Amino acid sequence: MQYLESLNPPQREAVETTEGPLLVLAGAGTGKTRVLTTRLAHILSLRKATPHQIMAVTFTNKAASEMRERVSSLLGGLPVEGWWLGTFHALCVKMLRRHAKLVGLESNFTIIDTDDQVRLIKQLMEAENLDTKKWNPKMVASLISDYKDKAKKPSELNANDVGGLCDGKLITLYRQYQSRLRVVNACDFGDLLLHMITIFKDPENKQILDQYRNQFQYILVDEYQDTNVAQYLWLRLLAMREDGRASNICCVGDDDQSIYGWRGAEVGNILRFEQDFPGAKIIKLEQNYRSTKNILAAASHVIAENESRLGKTLWAEAEEGEKLIVKGLWDGAAEARFVGEEIESLHSKKHSLNDIAILVRAGFQTREFEERFMALSIPYKVIGGLRFYERAEIRDALAYFRVTAQPNDDLALERIINTPKRGLGASTIQMLQHTARASQISLYEAIRTVTQTDELRPKVKETLIELVDKFDFWRDQMSKIHHCELAKMILDESGYVDMWKQDKAPDSPGRLENLKELVSAMEEFESFSQFLEHVSLVMENQQKDHAEMVTIMTLHGAKGLEFPIVFLPGWEEGLFPSQRSMDETGLKGLEEERRLAYVGITRARERLYISHAANRMVYGKWVNAMPSRFLAALPDEVVDVQNEVFGRSSHWDSSGQNNHRVSAGADPLPNIVRPTTNDAGDTLAVGARIFHDKFGYGKILHIDGNKIDISFEKAGRKRVLKNFIKKA
DNA sequence: ACTAAGATAGTTTTT
């Protein structure tokens, strides 16, 4: 049991407390994953349970596979087989395939994604004559998902819950959506949990719930702070015994890192743990093994401003380390330039680019850095963005596969019914959908029915018969030929590959490549349906690259990761904390933003740069921004403030204590920013976009009497007289 | 039925 030796006392206690409910509050960098995996290995090596009797729930597939590897390596490299390890959704699918009949589904049901969801809802709204401009189908879809996250079925909602949404038809829509899903034998992500909860709650199915309760002797849940109500209820159903005692459930999480409230996560779940699971023990992991003292101090001071937290105090034996660099810059471009230069200098000092990460609040912020890095030839990778399975050609191909495997999959059929173009237009499709809805049958069945009549033009009828015949043929081949061969056959015979071959767009060769990659990815799976299941649950692309690169990603994407050097750009009011978060959920939103800041800071091991720009282009308009309030929380003694912005903002000044934080080199006096007016009457201010007859468009950098310094888009930096320019 | 020009809206994201 040498694996216990390397743990600190609370870590060891968390591993050895195997019986009864346990909450492990693990601060950032305190060895959370290590405790989880060691605990699992411990239970297995003491033979307290067989793998089959263990359930381990993670939030991502990536976390699940990491856990699989780490546990087996702790046990001497032997793979652990037969345990229930996976995401909430993956575990629910496994269960639901067994009991699908109980909620009116066939066990080969399809799992639809957000895109399909929205399209289906839009159709239903149009059928109800709802104005899809007034009520955005996307919004309606997310409302329904929210109800599902809260484990609320249509029957459990009343008019008070939905108000006047969708002209009071929201509950009706939700109900129709569910019944339509049943007809097409499909589930959305929320349903996976909700259906299982429905099954578990029904006294008729008591023996099913009992069977699982008996089976899972040990339950482990990672990232508990990110669970939503439905996930919580599902867990509780499995983890509570009939006599009201909790079984051996161990939840690991950090309330300070709860950053998914906007998609239904309830911090309350972790805050309420002791009440929910009577007799629960709570162990706090507070020793940080990741960051320097300075970085930790910064993180602690930021998060300390939050009201609702359980309260942990991180400490470290590490060195103080370098001070954090807080840099104020003129605009987003200057910020990108600064980061680029700093990275070049770090790289020349033998820091690997792999050690460097840029963590942004929102996806669009990556662009400025990408442009700059391309200009400087700094290799970089953007994590996130559109994923492999989200590309149009991949989704189309998958839609073909889905209809082959499960003809009632309307959403998939609609997607490709006229791709490639077959002359099946909106009117034909509408007629088919109408028939399908009216007779409560799937689109595929509707096509079969309608093509037996003369309601359609002969040409259209012919095309439809040909199409369904092809699908029938492919379905027949499923049991006869290898699934990769079948995939190639489908893509070929459907004309889909030809469609891209004939497309002259510059990206079509790449799309054909992607299709090839898709087919080769199928090799790893045993069957067509197994592959489809994998794809619907695992949307991430697992391509590994060996080259040295800087990582650019969102703060959300960075949770659970660490880097020696971290850049946190865009710390400005409105951007971070995000205005929208604060507008939508007020203090709750602000606190979540602050946790996000905490997550960002604690990703850094050795060096941390935080930057903010005074001016930023937002949706094509220049806006000036104040430094983020989170900066004011950083203790003076751990930061080195370098402000390149001449006029310091009122917020920065108003925080009083920060007034002395201007680096020695800055000389703000000669650079007072004062707008001027030209003879044409245009107000000319620094940062304004202007036009010059000879040099074209540009931006005002500096005003010096009637002479103005301008950065022209084409001509570069020039000094011109104010009367030669006008406002753009 | 298809294409091209206008309108519109626009975090964070996994499953």
Added chain:
DNA sequence: CTATCTTAGT
């Protein structure tokens, strides 16, 4: 600003 959707025209 730009990606996406809608509408009008052929």
